[in-house]
Amino acid sequence: MQITRLRGLREKSAIRDWVSETELHPKNIILPYFVVEGKRIRKPIKSMPGVYHLSIDNLIKDIPEAVGIKAILLFGIPKTKEEVGSQAYRKDGIVQKAIKSIKKEYKDLIVITDVCLCGYTSHGHCGIVKGKRIDSDTTLEVLAKIALSHAEAGADFVAPSAMMDGQVRVIRETLDKNGFKDVGILAYSAKYASNFYGPFREALDSTPQFGDRKTYQMDYRNSDEALREIKQDIDEGADIVMVKPALAYLDIIYRAKQKFNIPIAAYNVSGEYSMIKKLTSGDRRKERDLALEVLTSIKRAGADLIISYFGKEIGKWLC
Numbered sequence: 001m002q003i004t005r006l007r008g009l010r011e012k013s014a015i016r017d018w019v020s021e022t023e024l025h026p027k028n029i030i031l032p033y034f035v036v037e038g039k040r041i042r043k044p045i046k047s048m049p050g051v052y053h054l055s056i057d058n059l060i061k062d063i064p065e066a067v068g069i070k071a072i073l074l075f076g077i078p079k080t081k082e083e084v085g086s087q088a089y090r091k092d093g094i095v096q097k098a099i100k101s102i103k104k105e106y107k108d109l110i111v112i113t114d115v116c117l118c119g120y121t122s123h124g125h126c127g128i129v130k131g132k133r134i135d136s137d138t139t140l141e142v143l144a145k146i147a148l149s150h151a152e153a154g155a156d157f158v159a160p161s162a163m164m165d166g167q168v169r170v171i172r173e174t175l176d177k178n179g180f181k182d183v184g185i186l187a188y189s190a191k192y193a194s195n196f197y198g199p200f201r202e203a204l205d206s207t208p209q210f211g212d213r214k215t216y217q218m219d220y221r222n223s224d225e226a227l228r229e230i231k232q233d234i235d236e237g238a239d240i241v242m243v244k245p246a247l248a249y250l251d252i253i254y255r256a257k258q259k260f261n262i263p264i265a266a267y268n269v270s271g272e273y274s275m276i277k278k279l280t281s282g283d284r285r286k287e288r289d290l291a292l293e294v295l296t297s298i299k300r301a302g303a304d305l306i307i308s309y310f311g312k313e314i315g316k317w318l319c
């Protein structure tokens, strides 16, 4: 029998590059930032080596390090948390102030804001608590207020992540009514109740104080349901839809990409990031190789955009 010699395309690095099917590029990476009140703050987040709490002045200084990056995703950590999380929609809230400062310095940078309550509520849930339940309808009003306050401050995209039914619709209507038709929505559509969010919750101090998020985030045993969530968000006006986490959910990314003709974002979350850090324990080359493999796999599965805490490194690695 004749042997088909597939190794011919792997013989030299130039040939491998020449025929490679997937290209990772920093322009498709979204870099998350955790912004805090105060000045000159750059406080390491223990569970996420290389990621910091930054005050606005330091955030502004940090952005040029993200070579080739076109978009950032902002998370705010308010000074005080309370039951209903009203710090989230103040005009002088931390995210609102950060957007204004960033836009003053970097006009072309795409600023995306996370729209949720978990970082702002004393109980750590993503919505308003009534009895022992997270109440969708009252939460929707608050999410709309938060999104509007971000748009007023100058955000390009808002990213609702509370997993409340109808959140995209309410936000779209509110933005349109108030003259922000051009502000886009990146919807956290298929967001799973995942064990990979641990380090992020340390960063945001947002671990639920009772129960868990399984009554609003998705069950990891399901994938048809993810397509329903995505379809619903598209129908409600999402411009980009997201699958989250990414690495453990490549099948969902793949199915979403096959089914819908809309940009798909994938969030390579904190636990997935920290796993790479742990496995490579400070060896920069190993870290680069493993991170590039993981991120390229997410792209190969069908993600157009990837949210990654390696955002600052990717440009340096690839350019």
Ligand code: PBG
Binding pocket: 114, 116, 117, 118, 126, 161, 162, 196, 197, 198, 199, 200, 201, 206, 213, 268, 269, 270, 271
């Ligand atoms: C919550 C939110 C979460 C993340 C982003 N927005 C997690 C949660 O449900 O606690 C996780 C991101 C990460 O783990 O990197 N609205």
